[in-house]
Amino acid sequence: MTSPLAHIPDLAAWLAASGLAELELRGPAGHVRLVRGRADAVTAAAPAPPAGPARDVVRSPGVGHFLSAHPLRPEPLVGPGDRIAAGQPVGLLRVGDLLVIVTAPVAATVIRVVAQEAALVGYGDSLVEIQPEG
Amino acid sequence: MIRLLACGALATVQDRGRLGALRWGVGTAGAMDTLALAGGNLLVGNPDDAAGIEIQVPPFEIRFEVATTFAVTGADCALMLDGVPILPWTGARARAGAVLRLARRASPQAWGARSYLCVSGGIDVPVVLGSRATQLRGAIGGHQGRSLQAGDELPLGSPDLSPPVAGTGLVPPVVALPLAVDGLPALRVLPAAEYECYRPVSRAAFWGEPWRVTPQSDRYGFRLSGPTLTPLEPLELRSHGIVPGTIQVPHGGQPIVQMCDAQPSGGYPKIGTVIEADLWRLAQAPIGARIRFIETDWDGALAARDALDGWLSAARRALSYLRARSTA
Numbered sequence: 001m002t003s004p005l006a007h008i009p010d011l012a013a014w015l016a017a018s019g020l021a022e023l024e025l026r027g028p029a030g031h032v033r034l035v036r037g038r039a040d041a042v043t044a045a046a047p048a049p050p051a052g053p054a055r056d057v058v059r060s061p062g063v064g065h066f067l068s069a070h071p072l073r074p075e076p077l078v079g080p081g082d083r084i085a086a087g088q089p090v091g092l093l094r095v096g097d098l099l100v101i102v103t104a105p106v107a108a109t110v111i112r113v114v115a116q117e118a119a120l121v122g123y124g125d126s127l128v129e130i131q132p133e134g
Numbered sequence: 135m136i137r138l139l140a141c142g143a144l145a146t147v148q149d150r151g152r153l154g155a156l157r158w159g160v161g162t163a164g165a166m167d168t169l170a171l172a173g174g175n176l177l178v179g180n181p182d183d184a185a186g187i188e189i190q191v192p193p194f195e196i197r198f199e200v201a202t203t204f205a206v207t208g209a210d211c212a213l214m215l216d217g218v219p220i221l222p223w224t225g226a227r228a229r230a231g232a233v234l235r236l237a238r239r240a241s242p243q244a245w246g247a248r249s250y251l252c253v254s255g256g257i258d259v260p261v262v263l264g265s266r267a268t269q270l271r272g273a274i275g276g277h278q279g280r281s282l283q284a285g286d287e288l289p290l291g292s293p294d295l296s297p298p299v300a301g302t303g304l305v306p307p308v309v310a311l312p313l314a315v316d317g318l319p320a321l322r323v324l325p326a327a328e329y330e331c332y333r334p335v336s337r338a339a340f341w342g343e344p345w346r347v348t349p350q351s352d353r354y355g356f357r358l359s360g361p362t363l364t365p366l367e368p369l370e371l372r373s374h375g376i377v378p379g380t381i382q383v384p385h386g387g388q389p390i391v392q393m394c395d396a397q398p399s400g401g402y403p404k405i406g407t408v409i410e411a412d413l414w415r416l417a418q419a420p421i422g423a424r425i426r427f428i429e430t431d432w433d434g435a436l437a438a439r440d441a442l443d444g445w446l447s448a449a450r451r452a453l454s455y456l457r458a459r460s461t462a
Contacts, residue, residue, distance in 0.1 A: 070223075071306060072306055089220065096448070097305045099304065101224055
């Protein structure tokens with residue numbers, strides 16, 4: 001198995017061509033994370049509220065338009081402060097007439113929904129910040 | 135097998151209906167919202183003729199005795215699988231022994247009146263006259279020809295197809311194929327044989343005014359209240375064949391829309407017929423809701439049916455693509 005480090009020039013070229021903001025690869029041999037426009041991204045980020053060490057983020061499992069509420073319901077699936085179970089839906093990706101359900105990986109408390117309503121999101125984009133139960 | 139732990143009134147096993155049986159004087163029965171049943175069957179990888187459970191009055195609670203894939207479609211309801219909230223119109227995986235509970239949603243605006251539980255393989259009750267649908271009037275089909283009750287055990291068929299990836303849902307057709315007039319759910323109607331026999335002011339009111347779904351509305355028919363429909367002169371007819379969707383006008387001048395448990399003949403004059411493609415919209419109008427009628431014609435009715443078929447075909451293609459990708 002070759003090290004992912006050997007492929008960084010290729011990966012960087014793909015990232016530049018793709019329009020993606022970030023590329024992350026995890027494998028047994030290592031872990032690579034490439035971020036485009038890092039300086040801009042950091043300065044543009046809102047100052048994060050102080051958080052416990054275990055803060056986590058639910059990431060998009062694919063490409064689609066993010067929905068915080070089920071199309072039959074006016075109210076969002078989760079909001080700040082909600083306690084959620086592992087496997088509980090926290091958002092949806094709409095792809096045409098299909099809905100991909102985004103679920104909480106672990107029991108947690110919702111900090112905030114970070115994705116914008118109806119925004120097109122891609123694989124790995126941050127959707128919902130959570131504080132896993134300790 | 136699934137076991138019913140709790141069951142509100144009038145839950146029944148239904149498929150798409152006992153089609154072709156009207157010639158024997160046997161009503162179609164079947165799901166009131168056949169589109170929701172079809173969507174649920176797609177989500178769990180079932181063929182179109184698989185049977186599910188129509189749930190009219192929550193709560194409803196079952197235990198899956200085997201691991202399987204299921205989906206609850208139709209009316210919105212609060213769904214808990216082993217105590218964890220899940221979403222309607224979504225395929226979900228249940229382990230053997232898992233308990234699914236449907237309850238009414240706290241929101242009074244929760245959409246719809248009937249939910250459908252579809253399970254991979256379908257509810258495998260005996261086929262009677264070509265269908266598994268429960269016909270309560272004749273006490274045939276479904277589970278022992280009756281509505282379900284706590285303690286019932288229902289066999290599941292073996293899945294024909296590998297079901298799509300759990301965690302995938304469909305945008306409900308009420309969102310994908312909306313139809314409303316002045317903010318009220320609307321139904322397209324063909325003028326029927328006696329339409330011209332009504333006074334012009336009644337015909338205008340039929341299209342122009344809202345109609346309320348009265349409490350005397352069920353799987354047999356929906357009695358509506360609104361402006362009085364008055365014929366030009368008294369009408370007397372012999373009994374003749376009628377179909378689900380037929381809008382009859384009894385002497386009081388308040389219309390009745392025949393639904394899927396309607397008897398196959400009747401003698402009241404007919405002012406119109408709700409097109410087949412819009413019957414699911416009426417099926418999901420709860421008691422007390424107001425609806426509107428839209429005049430259409432033969433071509434309009436066929437176009438509406440094509441639109442439903444198109445929605446189902448697109449959903450089927452998208453789910454097949456996901457299934458192929460997940461098994462590749």
